[in-house]
Amino acid sequence: MPTPHPPRARRLAWASRNFRIQTAATVISGLGNAGAPIATAFAVLGNGGSTAEVGYVTAARLLPTVLFLVLGGTLADRLPRHHIMVAANLFSAAAQAVLAALVLAGTVQLWQLLLLSAAGGAGYALYSPAAGGMIMQAAPQEHAARAFSVFRMSQNAAQIGGAALGGLLTTAVGPGWVLALDALCFLAAAALRFLLEAETAPAPTGGGMLRDLREGWQEFASRRWLWVIVLQFAVLVACVNAVEAVYGPAYANAYLGGAADWGLAMSAYGVGLVVTGLLMVRWRPRRILLVGNWGVFLFGVPALALAVHAPLPLLVAAMFLSGVGVTVFGVNWMVALQQEVPEEMFSRVSAYDELGSYSLAPIGTALAGPAAVALGLSGALWACAGLCLLLSVAVLIDPQVRRLSRREPRRSTADAPVPADEPAPAP
Template sequence: MQSPPPPPPRPRFAWASRNFRIQTAATVVSGLGNAGAPIATAFAVLEAGGSQADVGYVTAARLLPTVLLLVVGGALADRLPRHHIMVAANLFSGASQAALAALVLTGHPPLWQLLLLSAGGGAGYAFYSPAAGGMIMESVAREHAARAFSVFRMGLNGAQIGGAALGGALTAAIGPGWVLALDAGCFLVAAALRFFLEPQAPAAPGAGGSMLRDLREGWQEFASRRWLWVIVLQFSVLVACVSAVEAVYGPVVAKERLGGAGDWGLAMAAYGCGLVATGLLMVRWQPRRILLVGNWGVFLFGVPAFALAVAAPLPVLATAMFLSGVGVTVFGVNWMIALQQEIPAEAFSRVAAYDELGSLSLAPLGTALAGPAADVLGLSGALWACGTLSLLLSAAVLLEPQVRRLSRRAPERSEPRLAEPAATH
């Protein structure tokens, strides 16, 4: 009797759902533009005769509406189809960046116009980010979370490499306006891709509930986990320091002491290499103490500040940026696993919004004060302060027992949650 034929081989990436693949591809596309846009914006301000303080103000203008609108975006993402929110936010951000590009290409726009359009981009991100976080979490079965999140971050971080290098090179070669136009185009392509995401089953509370109640319930989920708000409190100061270094001090040091936008683009590309190289490691490495290991990566966040403070040559600065990228991925993958493991799916976007709100809450102030701080402390002194504060915060958060002890649980088999077949875009 003839034996039955062997079953067909399982596809190599069978764990990657359709939504995961589309969202990852769209994130890579928009990430290519977003990586170069901050470089282009900073040099657009400097080439228009602006100061390092003006660079900080423009960066703060982008961050402020993000901080103010994130919780609203999170509540909407737990009530409405997330893919609709992402498409609308991408279209809005693309239009904002296109207008900014047109202003830069047609001359030296006044500071108030740069502030206004930067704020528009920040508003779009406030609605996009909570919806995107919920979508990627729901599109991954829990038993494949470590692999999927590592692959997702590798895609995002690979875009960081190419986008930063290309953005720096194009800014130096043909000017910042074209880089901003490229960013606008990437937003439009990403919106087109996300239009084809399959709707997920509504995760919102029962019909008729108020948004205020939703926000209150999300806050209760957030505040009841000490490990969560302790790390968010740490990041509120840490992100302010890192934003000041990367968005303000880095471009200024590159212009004054290195080769300008091209060299800063190469340094940011080295940062992206650190992100991707560590993503390959995190596909296989699954530490048990997820937050303890993640926070060891946070110790590397401040290394670029020290390299910039001593006016290190480009190879040394690139190495420091690479190490920072290593730390970001080690923390980021473990943080995503902790959130997926501990946060209920129906409240995820709201909790993610409170997470990002807290983490970004001081960033506008940090970038706005970066110029005045450099005037008082000197550029090197301000960089030393940022790096030292980053190290102290990384050590302080380990005093919390929940951060040290939160452990990876054995995964239970689960499937991505989709809406009924009748649902349409």
């Protein structure tokens, strides 16, 4: 007789070795990464810096991310992705270790914060497209929604623990130790990713990197639903980064209990990510981008809560709802990319996606401080909340966003992708 409950190993048979290793490494690096922005922001504030300087340091990290993402995507479609991820993790570990040493010594200066934050951004730019291509390839398409939900749940669980631990450690022992922990997490993640097996995806043929860049751009630009969403996120990410990296810490420092309270709020965001991930394991909405965009409506809720000077419990609830929205969008977005983009183009299209989405983030964070001076902190927060709501409505004008539907997995790599001007019909 068959057993009523199959063994866990059988239930997780769809999770390949690479998927498991990459997920575990992402959790480890995520623990450090969730606390590092809190530590960096309070390192600036604790050193006598202003809200504007917090924005400048955040922008310094984002600028090289924007500049080098396309290069990272091209390399990731030409070279073994796991080698690129290991090298990027080691580079980031070194940058965070130096920053931690300077903060612990009490000698850190603004130019050093800017330079080392920029180094971290460059490391991320090389890592992210390779990581995106690896996880899309490691997830079987027939189990894509389940795989991406499990991956994001694991990633987001690290966000909860990392943000809470980062906030508490920043308050208890200072930001330098949180940055040192981030460096150790990068080292551990690099050691795990060293064990990843080489992918079987075909390397781009002939023509050099310029041809690869052009082919990636053509693949990206040929799908209107893709670049419409990316244009939406160019502004959304700038607003959300300004709220989470600049306005949130400044508000917590002035009106709440400082780093510990902001860490609690960020943990609630992580809880929203994980709880919704459990739902997304089984939920397979037909209109993947339409449903995903309903989640985007929640992105501006934290800015709204801060704008009305909500007490900590309401701010925690707002951050939770924001996490719900991010997971609803994120899982459906990954399903859409894996379904519509050829495997050999994953990393390049992912790079153009992130490039567009982050393109305004350095400007947004750099201007966050001056905007708070000009409009007042509440006025700047109202502007962020309003933009998030407006863009969530505007993107639904495009019929491809509304109609792009889940379809059966491609049976072979020879299957033709959906034409750019004709989203897949609803089943």
